[in-house]
Amino acid sequence: MPEPVLKLERITKRFGGLTVLSSVDLQVDANQIVGLIGPNGAGKSTLFNVVTALYRPEEGIVFLDGKRITGAPPHRICRLGVARTFQLVRTYLTMTARENVMVAAVYGGGAMADAGRACDEALELVGLAASRDLITEHMTLSARRLLEMARALASRPRVILLDEPMAGLNASEIEEMIQVIRRARDERGLSVLWVEHKVDAIMRVCDRVVVLDHGVKISDGTPAETIVNPKVIEAYLGEPSS
């Protein structure tokens, strides 16, 4: 069996007395889009921050292509092949779109000689090639979300972590983002771990869906399996009254 691209083993993260993630196992296989859903406070963003080393887990190990990456600093995690986007968009506001992407192309771990090409290809893939010289401050929210996506792609990662890339987007922008995510997987052969509140989008696009509730993984399977899982229904709708 091939090695999973990203593998989390028994990740536990506590803030003081509060356990935000308890012994979570998760894996993302090559070329897969895995959705990560769960009610507010389930620990989805915390899980991302553990993988990208913004937080250090109390227990557990993160593997990338079978190699342990826990303990490496955030910039190293990116260079090893884990790129991410942020729930609250974090673009470099004073830079042009192309400069934004260049940061990741130059420092993200890919070959320096290819940085310019990687940058332009990433802008092309997300459909921002025409806005490359626009100052980011003047871009719309959906364009900035796509820009973050381009930045992640330009670092030439193995896996991309998307933190609610649809938040605040309208219906047509959501469709556009879905196409971009699919293209990233199909054209670049990337794996994607995707946190989202728009459950319908997740169910349409993902190969597998993982559900977290109060820091515990309560479901892991295909979208079809997930929507009929009683634990998932309970987490979202509450316990059925008898």
Place this chain on the structure above:
Amino acid sequence: MTREKRIIGLSAIIVAALALLPFVPGAADSYLFFLLYLFFLYTIIGQAWNLVAGYTGQISLGQHAFFGLGAYTAALVWSRGLFGAEHVYYFDPLTLIASGLVAAAFALVIGFPLLSKLRGDYFALGTLGFGEIVRVAFVKGGSYTGGPFGIVLPSSLYESLRPHYWLGLGLAAGLTLLIFWIRRSSLGLALVAIRDDEMAASSNGVNVLKYKLVAFALGAFFTGMAGCLQAYYLFHVSPEGFLNLNWTLYPILIAVIGGSGTVLGPVIGALAVTVVFSYANIFFPELHPIFSGLAIILVMLFMPNGIMRLRFRGRA
């Protein structure tokens, strides 16, 4: 692009004209000549702060420490003859570079704990504390540092202000050119990324601590050399004259008035500050700080992003 080329061409002509000015008979003895020297000195310290705060977003309030460390390095090396008794210390490249290197080394040593643990205002306060420590250390340094009186250098060597003028011009133009180059290099990309969003920068693969340290040390290097230059002018290095908080406030004023985070902003700011300070000093000698303060308030009220950014106003 053509606009940029015009500015570069014009700047080169101005620098060349300034470089030739001392050859004009009598020029070196005028008050204007001294003001130009001051303008160069202000440009150096303003650009150094601009690199750290304007481009990298790290507000340093410890620049006076680097200025003083540079000056004291020159004074100590010179008065103790550390490079040998036969060595010529006055306008010696080795002494000048040593001044910069000592300041940069202190920046690295103090920057490592401060920049890895403190952000924003807290980093600023940390550098302020560092500046105080350096000042007190030199005041209490006993016979080695000359205590509160400082170190006196052989002023009989002074012939004219020309070497100060040229060195100041060279450092100011060199640093401005360096910042122009950094802005277009991958180093500049990292610095601005850190300023705009540190967390995004680190998750895009930028080693945030490393590049903050590079900027901080580079700024300290040039500030230290500026301190050495001023030591060659005053021949008396003291805590009062060099470890004074003014040497932190002036660069901030200069960069902010001119436009921090721009290549030419601090040059314009240095010019403005030199003119305002010296004219205020001539016409209202007693009220000079009040007048200067008022000028600064007015600039900030009507040009909050600095003089250089005026032309961006009205753009979407």
